[in-house]
Amino acid sequence: MPVYSMGIWLVKPGREDDFMHAWEDLARRTREAFPGARGLLMRDKDVPNRFISTGPWESVEQMKEWRESRAFSEGLAGIRETIEHFEPHTLEQVAGQD
Template identity: 30%
Template sequence: MFTVTEQGKYYASGNWRVTDGMADQFIDNWTAFLTWTQEANDGFLQARLIRDLQDPNHFVSFAAWRDPAAMSAWKEKPEFAEHFGNCRALCTDMQAGGYEQVRAV
């Protein structure tokens, strides 16, 4: 279960449009990316990849972080570009951003 804590109020999120026929490879690459993230990045809490029920090539990812500094440090590591690029290369479009939780219900 994805739980919200006071520590997990910051998120990196991606909106991924995957090339036809590449969804399984994208899922594998994303899993490798976030496995590395979990192992090598202090401040990472958890991540989820969700798939659009109406469009199987559309995915949204969420990664919870302790604070914005940890999220920024993650993106600055040389390995980030490689892992992110392995996912992005399988997409026709990708939008990413950093977010702060303002309310939970």
């Protein structure tokens, strides 16, 4: 069963557009280095500078490889200046339908 990466991002007020562009760059780098990788970025309608990202991975090992990759570190470098806080998580599905 796949595992999921999830990030909770608190963006500096006024930097939301910069963050979204930088996140898209991270997603592009990820797709280039890990063909088939998918991800979503969602914005909290109640807290407009809070974003949630998520995406499936084949295994914990593949996700670990991504988090240790150049694509991730270089993509994250572009995001760091736009955020106040970042919480990465690793999730497994325990119920629901595919």
